[in-house]
Amino acid sequence: MLGGMAPRVLVVDKAAGARDAIAELLGEHASEVVASARDAAIGELRAAHAAGTPFDVVLLDGEPVPTTSLVRELAAAGGGARVLVIASSSDAIAQVVRCGASDVVTRPLQAAELVFRIGRAVPESGGAGRRPRKSDVIIGAGTWIKDLYDRIAMVAATDVTVAIFGESGTGKELVARTIHNSSPRHDAPFVVVNCAAIPEQLLEDELFGHVRGAFTDATRDREGLVAAAHTGTLFLDEIGELPLPLQAKLLRVLQSQEFRRIGDDQDRRVDVRIITATNRDLDQLVARGSFRQDLYYRINVFPMHLPPLRDRPDDIVLLVHHFVQKYRARLGKPVEGVTPAALARLAAYDFPGNIRELENKIHQAMVIAGGSQIDEDDLALPAPGPNARGRVDVTRPFREVKQETIDAFESAYLTELLRVHKGNLAQAARAAGMDRKNLWALAVRHGLDRARFKKP
Ligand SMILES: Nc1ncnc2c1ncn2[C@@H]1O[C@H](COP(=O)(O)OP(=O)(O)O)[C@@H](O)[C@H]1O
Ligand SMILES: [Mg+2]
CATH class of the missing domain: 1.10.8.60 (Helicase, Ruva Protein; domain 3)
Structure with a gap:
């Protein structure tokens, strides 16, 4: 243990051997590991608390997904015990996060990860408060923004890894910063690394640092940005561009909070919360072999999608x-x-x-x-209208721009066609010289609802 007493852990798991397995994994990192059934857990926690030997951590089986009130009652019964939920798959994590757990561990349980998460759950004496902090406002209208704030609040209280998806400029970094600022880590650094902006060799050095003599120019030790983010949040922007060898190193950080500086013969431990962002389709990168599947699972624990x-x-x-x-x-x-x-x-x-x-x-x-x-x-904006000639964007690939132009044309044509024919498909198809089925399929693809064009 890093300072302080080893915690007392209550394991609430229906599997018979769970307690022993967890006691084995935790070893000296727990002073006591006790098992309880779900319906007896609150009594167990109260009794221990009353006896002056409270449990510090509850490790709760995530199957079935616990309710928010169960998690709250367990925490209260233990006199402020931290409740960590064990999820059986990364799919289950997002559900589990909603129940208000302070952290989530995935099966199969690994000693290093478990020790780390439990150690982190136990507040040091006089630990930092959890006051939320003022941050940049995220502006938006309607339910979209409300859901976003709900999800930020939900995940900010935890140490769960967050993956933010969205086109460039949709606010991914703003959201990551807001999560950090509303999290218990808000007083520690928020470190931003753009994985696309730095060449591979330099990026490894940037992220993980080196020891003196590791290479010709290494005249002194250097701490990397992973170490700089210790106790805080590491924001990895453009994660899809992270080279494969560094993906392996990052996976280690996520799995066991360990990494090695370039040229070092010792591992280092670090306590970071990781948030990633990308505008790429990671499924596609995985299929293509340029992104590790296991890393994808690890980072895609709590995905957030920002609309264009x-x-x-x-x-x-x-x-x-x-x-x-x-x-x-x-x-x-x-x-x-x-x-x-x-x-x-x-x-x-x-x-x-x-x-x-x-x-x-x-x-x-x-x-x-x-x-x-x-x-x-x-405003330096093109005049509206379909024929904005000379305004073609040649900084992007031909196929992409062509497809967009076709899409815009199709959408405009169909909208006008359906308006003129008041949503009458047969008539519209005849006028346009198109097959009725094709016309309908195209309208659906462009999100056009025939009813919208019917006379009221
Ligand atoms: N919903 C929003 N409300 C207010 N400002 C926003 C919002 N989304 C993005 N911004 C601002 O737009 C700029 C780009 O956002 P950023 O988070 O860097 O996008 P991304 O990381 O997705 O490329 C920043 O100045 C950010 O503060
Ligand atoms: Mg950005």
């Missing part, structure tokens, strides 16, 4: 207002908002760079803006 801005146009007004406020103070310019024409232009644009692009556009417009309102002409 074009899928939530209602957020644009709020975000525009937010960024106008932000840059008004920074630029010292008395801009109040945007004109209706400018807003219409923003709403019609599809923001491939998402919120980052919107923020940049507003920032630029405020630098240019002469009056108190940002006007259409202050």
Whole structure:
């Protein structure tokens, strides 16, 4: 144990041999391991607490998934015991996290991981409080943002690994930072590593550090960023770009909180909470062999998906207002908002760079803006309409841009066609010279609902 007394652990698991197996795995890292059935656990915890020998940790079988109230009652009965839930698969983890457990362990149980998680669950005397901290606001409208905040709150209290998916500029880093700031680790560092920005050899050194003499330029020891994030949160951005050899090293950190500096002959231990982000489809990378399946399981414990801005146009007004406020103070310019024409232009644009692009556009417009309102002409946006010639984006692959252009055309054509024919498929198909079934399939693919075009 790192300082303090070895904890007393109550194992609540229906499997007969569970207690012995866990006692064996924990060894000297637990001062006592006791077993209890689920329905006897609260009594057991109360009794031990009353006797002045409280349990510090409850290891609760995650099958069936415990309710929030059970977890709460167990914690209270033990006089503030930490409840760790054992999930049987990574699929079960997301469910288990919802029940309010302080951490989750997956089967098969591994000694190093179990020792680490239990050690971490036991607060040092006078341990840090859990006050949430003010952080950057995440702006949004509707149920989407409410769900996001719910999920952030749910996972922030735990040490569970989080994977954030979304296009560039959708707020992945903002969400990761918010999780850290609302977590018990908020006073420790939040360390950001962009796995795509650094070449492989340098990245290994960046992440894991080296010992003096490990290579020609290594004139002194160097701590890597993994060590720098000790007791805090490590945010691995663009995780899909992490080279395979480093994926193996990261897997070790996740499994047993161990890593080795370049040129070292000793392992080091580290206590980090890991959050990853990517705009790539990791399933595809796994299928292609460029991303380890076992690492994918380990990081995909609690996935969060951030939608692109074009899928939530209602957020644009709020975000525009937010960024106008932000840059008004920074630029010292008395801009109040945007004109209706400018807003219409923003709403019609599809923001491939998402919120980052919107923020940049507003920032630029405020630098240019002469009056108190940002006007259409202050925004560097293409005029709306299907024939925005000369505006083709040649920085992206031909196939991608072509597909997008076709999609946009199809969607516009079908919308107008169904509007003109008031949702009458047979008539619309005849007019368009298309097969009725094909027309319907295409409309469905573009999310067009025939009922929408029918006369009220
Ligand atoms: N929902 C949001 N509300 C307010 N600002 C946001 C929101 N989402 C993103 N931003 C801002 O947009 C910019 C890009 O976000 P970032 O988190 O870096 O995106 P990503 O990591 O997905 O590329 C940042 O300045 C961030 O603060
Ligand atoms: Mg980013």
